Amino acid sequence: MEASATLSLMDTPRLGRAEASRAGGDPDRELVARWQAGDGAAFEALVRRHETRVYRFLLRMLGDPTEAEDVAQETFLNLHRHGRRFRGESRFSTFVYRVAANGALNRRRALGRYGARIRRLAQRQAAGDHLPAGPRDPESALEGSETDRLVQQAILELPPRLRLPVVLYDIEGLSYAEIARALELAEGTVKSRIHRARATLRELLRPVVEGGRR
Amino acid sequence: MKCARARACMSPYLEREIEPRACDALEAHLSDCRNCRRELAALRSTVDLLRDLTAPATPAQLADRTLARLREAPARGRAAWRLAPGLVAAGLAALVGIQLARGPSEAPPALREPTALPELDLGPLFGAADAGKTDASVEAQLDARLDALASDPDGFLAAWRALPEPSRDGLAAALGARARARGDARGLAAALRATDAPDAERLAQRIAGD
Incomplete structure (x- = not known):
């Protein structure tokens, strides 16, 4: 059910994103109200509803399944501690992304470590050791293609200030306004960071894009 | 419009966020500049790569493990305050x-x-x-x-x-x-x-x- 809600956002034409998120109201409102009134089962339902979204976002941000799961758990623990302050000024899911984003930023060591590995890869690439242009074989494509792996590597090479908004916009399907609220940034800043992130990714993924994939 | 300016407009153009006048200027430039047309197509492909990423599977019992940690946590750390x-x-x-x-x-x-x-x-x-x-x-x-x-x-x-x-x-x-x-x-x-x-x-x- 959660996946279809996310898909419907991601499938929305780019222009319609903000309108879609406003028009839909907050599907979590009732559960949040019950939880804030002391119903522990409602919080459990919120965890189950958002676990996929949070884990997927953190995996894109951190690139490591163990780190992503650990930060996902911390995200829900922090929500439980602070979430009663949530006043419904944004969607609850936006608030969840905000807490998860803070959790990811708190793992700056992990981000940096991964960044160093990726920089080494980039140096290899610059030295002529080119990355493969597309999926190696159908089996790897079924498991998550070589292209996916290269795209993920490129995402991890972005500095966190660019990585966060582009992951939230182009992968998670949030609107500019939602990202601005989640990251405490002006909408104009969010837009310009997304555009810069895409331009950087376009350079990093040049071998993939120009390697005959399309 | 010069190529550098055209390229700076491309991502907003994909999102239909640029002013009509800038949009017209970009489209006029694209009709004359093969390199920029190729660049726009590459940027669009890059965005598609992001949007086409396969969603990773969520670890089994992530919620159960989280809720177990939650049940443990409040018992500790309160009395000290x-x-x-x-x-x-x-x-x-x-x-x-x-x-x-x-x-x-x-x-x-x-x-x-x-x-x-x-x-x-x-x-x-x-x-x-x-x-x-x-x-x-x-x-x-x-x-x-x-x-x-x-x-x-x-x-x-x-x-x-x-x-x-x-x-x-x-x-x-x-x-x-x-x-x-x-x-x-x-x-x-x-x-x-x-x-x-x-x-x-x-x-x-x-x-x-x-």
Whole structure:
């Protein structure tokens, strides 16, 4: 059910994103109200509803399944501690992304470590050791293609200030306004960071894009 | 329109966010410039690559493990906040110190437990520091925090972020006053800004007294 809600956002034409998120109201409102009134089962339902979204976002941000799961758990623990302050000024899911984003930023060591590995890869690439242009074989494509792996590597090479908004916009399907609220940034800043992130990714993924994939 | 300008407009163009006049100019340029047409197609493919990423599978029982941690966490870490005010300051110092020493990723939930902090009255401690009174024990505590901030701005931000709002401002005001008295407030603010964390600017301003 959660996946279809996310898909419907991601499938929305780019222009319609903000309108879609406003028009839909907050599907979590009732559960949040019950939880804030002391119903522990409602919080459990919120965890189950958002676990996929949070884990997927953190995996894109951190690139490591163990780190992503650990930060996902911390995200829900922090929500439980602070979430009663949530006043419904944004969607609850936006608030969840905000807490998860803070959790990811708190793992700056992990981000940096991964960044160093990726920089080494980039140096290899610059030295002529080119990355493969597309999926190696159908089996790897079924498991998550070589292209996916290269795209993920490129995402991890972005500095966190660019990585966060582009992951939230182009992968998670949030609107500019939602990202601005989640990251405490002006909408104009969010837009310009997304555009810069895409331009950087376009350079990093040049071998993939120009390697005959399309 | 020149190629450099055209390329800067391409991502907003894909989102249909550029002004009609700029849009017309870009389209006119594209009709004449094969390289920019290729560049636009490549950017569109890059965005498609992001949107076509296969969604990873969520680990089995992630929610169950999270809820199990949640049931464990509240049992620890509550009683400590019912201490006398003098011990509370030491407790806060220990909390921040431990978090900074261990790093945010290693701190178990109980150490990060900030739920009892809103009841803390930090006024006497931080009020004294903010007013420039020379209480040696206060200064020593603040110096330790500032040294930790200098050596690991990211770790400090993580610990600061874990505090509830009222304590954050109190701590930031006290640290700012002390840093300005020491003369290294500007350097510490610059170190914070270099982290690029979303809330670094807020703390940097308080440290620098901007």
